[in-house]
Amino acid sequence: MSTVLNYRSNMIVELMRMPAEEHDEAWLKDALQQAVLLELATLPPYLCGLWSIEDPDRDGEVSETIREIIFDEMSHMGLVCNMLTTIGGTPRLADAALVPKYPGALPGGVRPELCVSLTGLSKEALDMYSQIERPDDPVVEDAEVHTSIGAFYTQILEAFRKQPQLIKGTKQITRNMSSHGKGNDVVALTSLADVEAAITIIKEQGEGTAASPDNPFPGQPGELAHFYSFREIFHGKKLIQVSSDPQRFDFQGADIPMPRTSRMGTVPSGGWEQGGVPVSSEVRVPLDSFNQHYSSMLRFLEKAWQADQSSTPTPAQLLNKAVGEMLQLEDPARQLMQFPLPGSSGRTFGPEFRYVEAVE
Structure with missing residues (x-):
């Protein structure tokens, strides 16, 4: 395989x-x-x-x-x-x-x-x-x-x-x-x-x-x-x-x-902007924040199961960091659902759950 x-x-x-x-x-x-x-x-x-x-x-x-x-x-x-x-x-x-x-x-x-x-x-x-x-x-x-x-x-x-x-x-x-x-x-x-x-x-x-x-x-x-x-x-x-x-x-x-x-619309393939939906600077703030926290959560989860008990930080500490990132997801997600999508559909934006590389 x-x-x-x-x-x-x-x-x-x-x-x-x-x-x-x-x-x-x-x-x-x-x-x-x-x-x-x-x-x-x-x-x-x-x-x-x-x-x-x-x-x-x-x-x-x-x-x-x-x-x-x-x-x-x-x-x-x-x-x-x-x-x-x-x-x-x-x-x-x-x-x-x-x-x-x-x-x-x-x-x-x-x-x-x-x-x-x-x-x-x-x-x-x-x-x-x-x-x-x-x-x-x-x-x-x-x-x-x-x-x-x-x-x-x-x-x-x-x-x-x-x-x-x-x-x-x-x-x-x-x-x-x-x-x-x-x-x-x-x-x-x-x-x-x-x-x-x-x-x-x-x-x-x-x-x-x-x-x-x-x-x-x-x-x-x-x-x-x-x-x-x-x-x-x-x-x-x-x-x-x-x-x-x-x-x-x-x-x-x-x-x-x-x-x-909230009447969240369906996220298009690749995300809102990649799917042809215009994203204003106001929407971009919670959208980027969400994707960064989501991606950081995944990185901490991956590191947690790679680490040994003697590592610094420990696996449990890395898992705690992942949970901390997860807790940062709800606020930007709910903020996004307050922004109407362009047009007259009555639907709103929502989180993309898109992986982005770490911000240096």
Whole structure:
């Protein structure tokens, strides 16, 4: 398998087509790097939806649901980075060729029929979010799908099970995130059991189980897996069990009102200006600020999993710096959503999530 990495590759599909007996150490490193990119790719669309929610709904049920899903995805990304470093690999994030590109498909050829874009929260955006998380066999709204994220993680787990000796416990970063759910801590992966537990959390927080839409690792009691949470908001109704024999679920529960939102437009390929949208000097300030903080966050994340415990700064300190940069993203993003796009569409600007080199 080629080690040349590009976000627009079809590598996940190619990796999954390889015979199981070829799922060796090199295969596993390639697969885990793709999984890192996959986890990163989910965050910008969800964040745009969250940040587009306006007062007084910013602290409402829908905001809280999306916020918790985002924290889940962040911990998933940390766990996958630990999976890669525990077998001697190095996560790569800070590279314009690897940073997610929108609008477009998910990395590696997962769900090629799905176009993922950056836009404000809407019914269309919620449908996109839920299609990202869709299980192979959901308990509601079953449909034929292409390669799922869960199926990819299943192959990764099988490769670990065949080669547990690859797990060395090297360059592991830990972070307490238990306030967001009992499965959300980023933990050291030093054994096969650790890896099995981590992949179970990643799969079941996103997809639920074959028998239930519940999130087995919730932040709050009764929390659903990501796919079902997004479908609830999409339908505007709670998902409830409507039959026990046979067991059947449907969106027939209490109403879930859509929150008030900024009408963020869809970011064109390459960003607003690259897509032919004039950008004023007033808009450019928060736009550049956002891209710089986002890119700096990725650089700190990459350095965190490259550093040793004896390094200065330490991996934990570098991760803290990445979190600090992440916390700088919301204000410029919300500022951008106050600027109307040129023309009479009624839509606004929003963050591009574009990688830029460090400012000297």
